[in-house]
Amino acid sequence: MPKAAVLTGIDQPLEIRDDLELESPRAGEIMVRMAASGVCHSDLSVQNGTIPSPTPCVLGHEGAGIVEEVGEGVTHLSPGDHVVVTFVPRCGECYFCQRGQGFLCDKYGAVATGGLIDGTPRFSSGGSPVFQMSMCGLFSDQTVIPAISAVKIDPDVPLKAAALIGCGVLTGVGAALNTADIKPGDTVAVLGCGGVGLNVIQGARIAGASEIIAIDMNPTKLEMTKQFGATQTVNAGEVDAVGKVTELTGGRGADVAFEVIGLGPTIDQTINMTRKGGQAVLVGVPRLDVMINLPAAFAFLYLAKTVKGCWYGSSNVHEDVPKLIDLYQKGELKLDELISREISLDQVNDAFEDMKTGEVARSVIDFGG
Ligand SMILES: [Zn+2]
Ligand SMILES: [Zn+2]
Numbered sequence: 001m002p003k004a005a006v007l008t009g010i011d012q013p014l015e016i017r018d019d020l021e022l023e024s025p026r027a028g029e030i031m032v033r034m035a036a037s038g039v040c041h042s043d044l045s046v047q048n049g050t051i052p053s054p055t056p057c058v059l060g061h062e063g064a065g066i067v068e069e070v071g072e073g074v075t076h077l078s079p080g081d082h083v084v085v086t087f088v089p090r091c092g093e094c095y096f097c098q099r100g101q102g103f104l105c106d107k108y109g110a111v112a113t114g115g116l117i118d119g120t121p122r123f124s125s126g127g128s129p130v131f132q133m134s135m136c137g138l139f140s141d142q143t144v145i146p147a148i149s150a151v152k153i154d155p156d157v158p159l160k161a162a163a164l165i166g167c168g169v170l171t172g173v174g175a176a177l178n179t180a181d182i183k184p185g186d187t188v189a190v191l192g193c194g195g196v197g198l199n200v201i202q203g204a205r206i207a208g209a210s211e212i213i214a215i216d217m218n219p220t221k222l223e224m225t226k227q228f229g230a231t232q233t234v235n236a237g238e239v240d241a242v243g244k245v246t247e248l249t250g251g252r253g254a255d256v257a258f259e260v261i262g263l264g265p266t267i268d269q270t271i272n273m274t275r276k277g278g279q280a281v282l283v284g285v286p287r288l289d290v291m292i293n294l295p296a297a298f299a300f301l302y303l304a305k306t307v308k309g310c311w312y313g314s315s316n317v318h319e320d321v322p323k324l325i326d327l328y329q330k331g332e333l334k335l336d337e338l339i340s341r342e343i344s345l346d347q348v349n350d351a352f353e354d355m356k357t358g359e360v361a362r363s364v365i366d367f368g369g
Contacts (some may be wrong), residue, residue: 004058034142039364159337197258214233222235
């Protein structure tokens with residue numbers, strides 16, 4: 001039986017359960033023995049209700065492991081394959097996948113059900129369904145997911161590092177490399193320096209930005225940004241962030257500014273610190289009731305700014321995961337440095353507390369496989 005961390009209701013601590021049933025993979029699905037799972041802010045957002053989800057639910061949506069069993073019709077994966085799990089599967093056949101926008105794949109629509117693509121989860125307890133966050137449910141040493149949610153990787157890559165790719169790295173690095181159009185020599189501002197923000201920063205560095213201004217209110221996070229490529233740090237708790245970025249860019253504003261928090265006021269600030277003709281990229285996950293108010297004439301007409309929504313780093317997982325692994329193997333993409341703490345599944349609630357205080361970039365659950 002799998003051992004899993006289950007959310008039973010909003011604001012409840014996760015329950016560690018070892019009595020759940022896990023069904024074998026159906027057609028088009030695979031069973032994965034998880035090696036490692038990252039604990040991400042979106043898990044916390046499900047726990048506190050920012051991201052709605054049916055309960056009880058096995059949380060966890062970024063991780064890596066080894067395929068144990070494949071369902072009918074799965075031809076691109078076999079037992080023993082090492083895989084990165086993504087929470088945005090790409091079918092390759094829908095309107096969006098056919099147009100190179102795999103991150104908008106229609107199959108993602110099933111996510112609201114708390115089940116897999118057919119709307120039903122594979123975990124259960126006493127005959128009642130136990131749902132799976134983001135068609136994943138990776139806070140479990142064993143899970144069943146859609147085969148199109150897994151990308152095979154080189155078995156030489158440590159699974160603990162690979163575990164982070166599926167969410168924070170694809171989102172953050174993808175925002176810089178895919179969503180934004182960063183030109184070598186650009187000045188980039190990043191508002192919000194948690195796990196995803198650090199990845200936006202390293203993506204901007206890989207894209208060739210010459211100045212990267214990291215903005216946060218937490219000095220510990222700001223200190224961490226330097227090893228990922230930040231050239232300046234701004235503590236928004238001490239100074240006006242828009243004024244400071246304007247000053248640091250000779251009165252112009254940033255060529256590209258990223259919002260990685262998801263709050264109305266910080267989205268406004270991000271657009272305001274973008275130079276005329278520049279790009280503001282919205283990466284943070286806002287509550288569903290957050291609205292933005294933009295001056296139509298000044299934001300769009302006279303100042304010709306572009307505001308871009310960024311879902312999942314505009315990634316096409318089957319191309320981007322191998323590309324990121326390659327950058328990691330060349331030493332250009334930092335993954336090990338993102339892991340601030342390795343924990344056991346039993347310590348997952350402590351990791352949630354650490355995220356609330358903002359002192360930890362990423363806790364990674366090591367399933368000890
Ligand atoms: Zn995540
Ligand atoms: Zn698709």
